[in-house]
Each structure stands twice: as C-alpha cells, then as structure tokens.
Amino acid sequence: MADTASTRDRLLDAFEQVLIAHGSRAATLDAVAAAAGVSKGGLLYHFKNKAALEAGQHARLRALGEADIAAMRAAPEGAAEYYLAESVSSGGALDRALIASARLAEDAGEQDTVLDDLRAAWYDVLLAELGDPALAHVIQLIGDGMYYNAVAGSRDEGALEHAREILSRLRG
Amino acid sequence: MADTASTRDRLLDAFEQVLIAHGSRAATLDAVAAAAGVSKGGLLYHFKNKAALEAGQHARLRALGEADIAAMRAAPEGAAEYYLAESVSSGGALDRALIASARLAEDAGEQDTVLDDLRAAWYDVLLAELGDPALAHVIQLIGDGMYYNAVAGSRDEGALEHAREILSRLRG
DNA sequence: GTCTATATTCTGATAGAC
DNA sequence: GTCTATCAGAATATAGAC
Incomplete structure (x- = not known):
C-alpha cells in the first residue's frame, strides 16, 4: 500500500532518500519537503523541528x-x-x-x-x-x-x- | 615543526579536525577559520572558495x-x-x-x-x-x-x- | 597575508489563512 | 493537515583597508 502511506511516512522516506543520495548537508527541510511533495510548513506539522525529524529516522x-x-x-x-x-x-x-x-x-x-x-x-x-x-x-x-x-x-x-x-x- | 606550519597547512589541519570531530555540517568556513586561528577572509585568501578547500583535503x-x-x-x-x-x-x-x-x-x-x-x-x-x-x-x-x-x-x-x-x- | 565590513543566499522556524 | 508569507540567523563569498 505505498499509495496509502501516511504523509509522515512519506516524509521519513524522503528524508532517507535525500540523506542517501546527497548526504546530510543536502538534507534540508526544504529539500525533504520537496522530495515528499509537501510544503515546509506541512513537514513542520508532522515534525516540529529538525531534531524531531532525525529522531523519527x-x-x-x-x-x-x-x-x-x-x-x-x-x-x-x-x-x-x-x-x-x-x-x-x-x-x-x-x-x-x-x-x-x-x-x-x-x-x-x-x-x-x-x-x-x-x-x-x-x-x-x-x-x-x-x-x-x-x-x-x-x-x-x-x-x-x-x-x-x-x-x-x-x-x-x-x-x-x-x-x-x-x-x-x-x-x- | 608544528609551530612553523604554513597558514595553508594549519587551515587544512583545522578543516580535518572539524570534519572528524563534528561532521561536514559543522565544517563551515567560519568554524574552520576559527579553529585555525585566522579570520574568514584569511582563509579565503588561501582557498578561494569551499570547493578549493575540499580539493585541498x-x-x-x-x-x-x-x-x-x-x-x-x-x-x-x-x-x-x-x-x-x-x-x-x-x-x-x-x-x-x-x-x-x-x-x-x-x-x-x-x-x-x-x-x-x-x-x-x-x-x-x-x-x-x-x-x-x-x-x-x-x-x-x-x-x-x-x-x-x-x-x-x-x-x-x-x-x-x-x-x-x-x-x-x-x-x- | 590578514582583517573588517558588507552583500547575498540559504536554512530553520513561526504565524496565521484556508 | 497543509499552505503561504515572513523573519532571524547562519553560510558563502566579495571588496577594500591595512
């Protein structure tokens, strides 16, 4: 059910993908949000800051x-x-x-x-x-x-x- | 002759040290210059940009x-x-x-x-x-x-x- | 060779509309 | 739940004084 993955899961997938493909320097909130197809504000609803995103990973x-x-x-x-x-x-x-x-x-x-x-x-x-x-x-x-x-x-x-x-x- | 190391070498030493101790995200021009005991302008005299510093490494x-x-x-x-x-x-x-x-x-x-x-x-x-x-x-x-x-x-x-x-x- | 000051762009984060 | 607008601070880089 990849289609029904929650936005939260898609954000973690995107974070992983950017980290693997381009390294931690490239894994900005902007880049992760874009890779997941949401806005930065959308990302920050699910993870209140970058530390929370890393903890999720x-x-x-x-x-x-x-x-x-x-x-x-x-x-x-x-x-x-x-x-x-x-x-x-x-x-x-x-x-x-x-x-x-x-x-x-x-x-x-x-x-x-x-x-x-x-x-x-x-x-x-x-x-x-x-x-x-x-x-x-x-x-x-x-x-x-x-x-x-x-x-x-x-x-x-x-x-x-x-x-x-x-x-x-x-x-x- | 650590005391007589050129500024260029000290900058590369500092870059290495920051990369090892804190990772690439922390290895900013400011952090490297500070670790080497020079100003950012001083660093950029020896390495015209960050890519040059990485190439030096x-x-x-x-x-x-x-x-x-x-x-x-x-x-x-x-x-x-x-x-x-x-x-x-x-x-x-x-x-x-x-x-x-x-x-x-x-x-x-x-x-x-x-x-x-x-x-x-x-x-x-x-x-x-x-x-x-x-x-x-x-x-x-x-x-x-x-x-x-x-x-x-x-x-x-x-x-x-x-x-x-x-x-x-x-x-x- | 080294510094300070400044310009520009990027990054993380907040507020509030929808 | 998601978006846009916006801001403060950080990061890269340039210009020019010394």
Missing part, C-alpha cells in the same frame, strides 16, 4: 533493526550466513535506514545510540552461534566492510561469495 | 595514500599485516585524512576519485602478496569494516588482534 531504524535481529536468531541457514547475506546492500528498508542514520550520526555527537545498540545486538547473536569471539568479531567486520562499499556506491562483485568461502574455511 | 589524502601504498609494498611483516594494522584508526595523518575525505565524499556526488583509487591500489598489493582473490578480498573487507567503524566514530576494541588471529588461521 533513528526510531524507524531501531524498529527495523530489532525485527532483523529476531529474524537472524531464527534463520535456518544460521546467524552468520544470514548476517553476511543481508550485509550486501539490497536496497531494502533496513539497508536504507542504516545508511541514513549513519550519515546523521556523523554530524550529531552521539545523540542517539541506535547504531551502537544494534551493532552490539548483532555481535551477541553471532557470538552465541559461533562461540568464538575472534571469529564473531571478524564476521561483523566483514559485514561492516560490505556495508561500507555499498554505501560508497562501489561495485564490489563477489564479496558475498568470497566471504562465504572464507567462512567455510574457518569453520571447516 | 582530497589532494592531501592522495599524497598520504600513495606514500602508504609504497610503504605497504615494502613492509617487512607483509602487506596483509601492514594493511590490517593501519586500518585500525590510530589517529595518524593518513587515518585522519581518510576519515575527513570520506565525510566530504558523502555530500559531494563522486567529485573526487581519490577514495576509489586508493582502495583499488590497496587491493592490488594484497592480491599480489596473497595470490588468493577470496582472501585478498576478505582482508580488504575487514580493513573496510575497521575503517567504517572509525568513520562512524565507534570504538571497536580488539579488532586488530582478532583480525590477526583469523588471518593466521587462514594462512596456517
């Missing part, structure tokens, strides 16, 4: 991230496989929210802990499955690396296959 | 990066060890330049290729030493992951030790 990431962690715990292929596969940016809602919040986090001095919290939760699940702190840590770093490359827009073909191959060597 | 990274690639080729401990050790943010000149340029790159749509160029060069050196595309690729992803955490401002204790341990398992 972080809250969206938190909800998506917590759902993902539950899915990772339940993944039949195992948490490590699941984690690596999802770290390849697929343009999904979680990817987009992660990139957008990461860009905001660079400007604001540690105002929202969602990124740190999610990272810690993913690590816990990896460690519970693998039972090896060094391996769990390195799997997370590989995921971060794939995520970094996706954000930078670099084509990084074969990353997932290569990561899977190395993972199997380490487990075998 | 990217040029500084390119010079440091090319020197690093030469050092990596010559490293007695091997390129992979050298690469992982330097990927841990140590506050060195290269680290700082890398983080600063990465923050600028998010705002500007691929105007300077220095980050992509350096990444490709590092991969070439890793592959030449390791002779294994999957392993070279994964080592670079681990470095990217450590670098991503530095850009994001997270602390990530034990990353280097864990990466070294996994590397030795893979080589052994």
Whole structure:
C-alpha cells in the first residue's frame, strides 16, 4: 500500500532518500519537503523541528533493526550466513535506514545510540552461534566492510561469495 | 615543526579536525577559520572558495595514500599485516585524512576519485602478496569494516588482534 | 597575508489563512 | 493537515583597508 502511506511516512522516506543520495548537508527541510511533495510548513506539522525529524529516522531504524535481529536468531541457514547475506546492500528498508542514520550520526555527537545498540545486538547473536569471539568479531567486520562499499556506491562483485568461502574455511 | 606550519597547512589541519570531530555540517568556513586561528577572509585568501578547500583535503589524502601504498609494498611483516594494522584508526595523518575525505565524499556526488583509487591500489598489493582473490578480498573487507567503524566514530576494541588471529588461521 | 565590513543566499522556524 | 508569507540567523563569498 505505498499509495496509502501516511504523509509522515512519506516524509521519513524522503528524508532517507535525500540523506542517501546527497548526504546530510543536502538534507534540508526544504529539500525533504520537496522530495515528499509537501510544503515546509506541512513537514513542520508532522515534525516540529529538525531534531524531531532525525529522531523519527533513528526510531524507524531501531524498529527495523530489532525485527532483523529476531529474524537472524531464527534463520535456518544460521546467524552468520544470514548476517553476511543481508550485509550486501539490497536496497531494502533496513539497508536504507542504516545508511541514513549513519550519515546523521556523523554530524550529531552521539545523540542517539541506535547504531551502537544494534551493532552490539548483532555481535551477541553471532557470538552465541559461533562461540568464538575472534571469529564473531571478524564476521561483523566483514559485514561492516560490505556495508561500507555499498554505501560508497562501489561495485564490489563477489564479496558475498568470497566471504562465504572464507567462512567455510574457518569453520571447516 | 608544528609551530612553523604554513597558514595553508594549519587551515587544512583545522578543516580535518572539524570534519572528524563534528561532521561536514559543522565544517563551515567560519568554524574552520576559527579553529585555525585566522579570520574568514584569511582563509579565503588561501582557498578561494569551499570547493578549493575540499580539493585541498582530497589532494592531501592522495599524497598520504600513495606514500602508504609504497610503504605497504615494502613492509617487512607483509602487506596483509601492514594493511590490517593501519586500518585500525590510530589517529595518524593518513587515518585522519581518510576519515575527513570520506565525510566530504558523502555530500559531494563522486567529485573526487581519490577514495576509489586508493582502495583499488590497496587491493592490488594484497592480491599480489596473497595470490588468493577470496582472501585478498576478505582482508580488504575487514580493513573496510575497521575503517567504517572509525568513520562512524565507534570504538571497536580488539579488532586488530582478532583480525590477526583469523588471518593466521587462514594462512596456517 | 590578514582583517573588517558588507552583500547575498540559504536554512530553520513561526504565524496565521484556508 | 497543509499552505503561504515572513523573519532571524547562519553560510558563502566579495571588496577594500591595512
């Protein structure tokens, strides 16, 4: 029901899109309102100031991230496989929210802990499955690396296959 | 000779520092000039506009990066060890330049290729030493992951030790 | 080379009409 | 709920004094 998305949700979508495509400097109230097809006044009805818009973005990431962690715990292929596969940016809602919040986090001095919290939760699940702190840590770093490359827009073909191959060597 | 650094260099130092500490949104001409201890007019004598200041930052990274690639080729401990050790943010000149340029790159749509160029060069050196595309690729992803955490401002204790341990398992 | 003063445009935010 | 009009302050940049 993309057509029936609330204006509030469309504003958050637009904020994400501008953050991802053009960075935080470009994500002004004017630009976000225009991308969402509303006026600046319309935006400010839903989010009383820019801090509220940023908080809305972080809250969206938190909800998506917590759902993902539950899915990772339940993944039949195992948490490590699941984690690596999802770290390849697929343009999904979680990817987009992660990139957008990461860009905001660079400007604001540690105002929202969602990124740190999610990272810690993913690590816990990896460690519970693998039972090896060094391996769990390195799997997370590989995921971060794939995520970094996706954000930078670099084509990084074969990353997932290569990561899977190395993972199997380490487990075998 | 930090005391005898030229005003131009002090301005680039200040730009880096503000970018790293507070992000690109905070790195205004006023803030950079103040951090360097000069007036805005003084800054604009050395860099005629903001784009020139950003170009100066990217040029500084390119010079440091090319020197690093030469050092990596010559490293007695091997390129992979050298690469992982330097990927841990140590506050060195290269680290700082890398983080600063990465923050600028998010705002500007691929105007300077220095980050992509350096990444490709590092991969070439890793592959030449390791002779294994999957392993070279994964080592670079681990470095990217450590670098991503530095850009994001997270602390990530034990990353280097864990990466070294996994590397030795893979080589052994 | 560096500063002050100023012009211009952008940004966040408010008030009130519809 | 959404829009337009408007404002204060910030940001980039220029001109010219020293």
